[in-house]
Amino acid sequence: MADTHYLDWPFLEPHHRELALGLERWAAANLDDAPHARGRATDDACRQLVSQLGAGHWLRYAVGGTAYGGSAETIDTRGLCLIRETLARHSGLADFAFAMQGLGSGAITLHGSAAQKDSYLKRVATGSAIAAFALSEPEAGSDVAAMQCAARQEGDSYVLNGEKTWISNGGIADFYVVFARTGEAPGARGITAFVVDADTPGLEVAERIEVIAPHPLARLRFANCRIPARQRVGEAGQGFKIAMRTLDIFRTSVAAAALGFARRALDEALRRATTRRMFNHTLADFQLTQARLADMAAAIDAAALLVYRAAWLRDQGRTVTKEAAMAKMVATESAQQVIDAAVQIFGALGVVSDAPVERLYRDIRALRIYEGATEVQKLIIARELLKDAATHSGTEKDIRRTN
Ligand SMILES: Cc1cc2nc3c(=O)[nH]c(=O)nc-3n(C[C@H](O)[C@H](O)[C@H](O)COP(=O)(O)OP(=O)(O)OC[C@H]3O[C@@H](n4cnc5c(N)ncnc54)[C@H](O)[C@@H]3O)c2cc1C
Secondary structure: OOHHHHHHHHOOOOOHHHHHHHHOOOOHHHOOOOOOOOOHHHHHHHHHHHHHHHOOHHHHHHHOOHHOOOOOOOHHHHHHHHHHHHHHHHOOHHHHHHHHHHHHHHHHHHOHHHHHHHHHHHHHHOOOOOEEOOOOOOOEEOHHHHHEEEEEOOEEEEEEEEEEEEEEEOOOOOEEEEEEOOOOOHHHEEEEEEEEOOOOOEEEEEEOOOOOOOOEEEEEEEEEEEEEHHEEOOOOOOHHHHHHHHHHHHHHHHHHHHHHHHHHHHHHHHHHHHEEOOOOOHHHOHHHHHHHHHHHHHHHHHHHHHHHHHHHHHHOOOOOOOHHHHHHHHHHHHHHHHHHHHHHHHHHHHOOOOOHHHHHHHHHHHHHOOOOOHHHHHHHHHHHHHHHHHHHHHHHHHHHHHO
């Protein structure tokens, strides 16, 4: 069992500690430490994990609203982060399966109608429906507002045309929350969110995409895909805000997953360094190794403090745009370095296909890109800093004027 001293940090409450320890026991008993599945076997493994996580009642933490199967009225961000961190330490695919249930239904939790919540969240929380979040397009990744996929209103329906790509769970999802241009205003203000059932005529999985750490991923095509207006999530023209609010929650949880990968890498590195014999010593006897282990441990604690600060602030009802961006940037970038250090400690064994640290090396990579690449997080942090600075300089001028 990994070091759990951080569960005593003041950001967490007793029920969070119980949750983390309970999930740790469940994960040790139920999750295989197996090589990555590939191709269609990934789909099966993912479906299986969603139903296991549903049966274990862990998916209740991915949705908000107790009437709809959620663990609480709103998403408990610290609970979400502890679950992702713990699952990521055991299995990247289990973390993915859990996270997508939350990200794929997050817009419904935050802005869905009672009927949408009743129809979708309950099934997400039990693992009987698989969710997906469809925002990115071939020509609109970091620049979300450049999206071209369009929804035209025709009477009581919307007609969707266009493409979405890099859609996690694409091909196995039961429904997609899709963001499309509805044209109320230019750019980010003319986008609307919809829930689209996977079997809606006109929605097609155009391409399955294989990535470095396999999980279901696809490009979707919408061709005159007609959906009833009641499937719109929130107000027309509010889709960009809805997507950003959803990401404000889940960005912190991406950081938590990176933390889980990094913790696993440190555990593996400690085990190897203390048992590998060389030059009549163990590898851990050498100060160069000790320095490496120290850097890894300090990076992990720094990331954990940022993750649980952002999660705690959000659970206090605060806006966490800057703090979530800091947590994601630092936790994902430092996890990559921690994992690389673990590979180095393992030597040749570290690069053997599907060895635990080799898997981690691939598992971490995409986290520095999706839900906003590191460069985008930097821009968000700087924008918030400059906004604060402008507000403060205004306040100082006001104070000087009144004195
Ligand atoms: C494994 C995986 C799963 C994904 N799952 C989903 C999903 O479920 N749903 C979904 O909608 N999308 C998903 N995505 C898409 C993801 O959100 C996008 O890949 C991401 O937003 C980046 O967009 P892009 O790939 O088009 O890169 P681009 O926008 O082309 O950016 C390329 C690079 O440019 C750099 N960059 C970006 N902005 C700036 C800037 N202002 N200044 C300098 N450099 C900059 C960054 O390094 C970035 O990585 C997933 C991606 C991956 C890899």
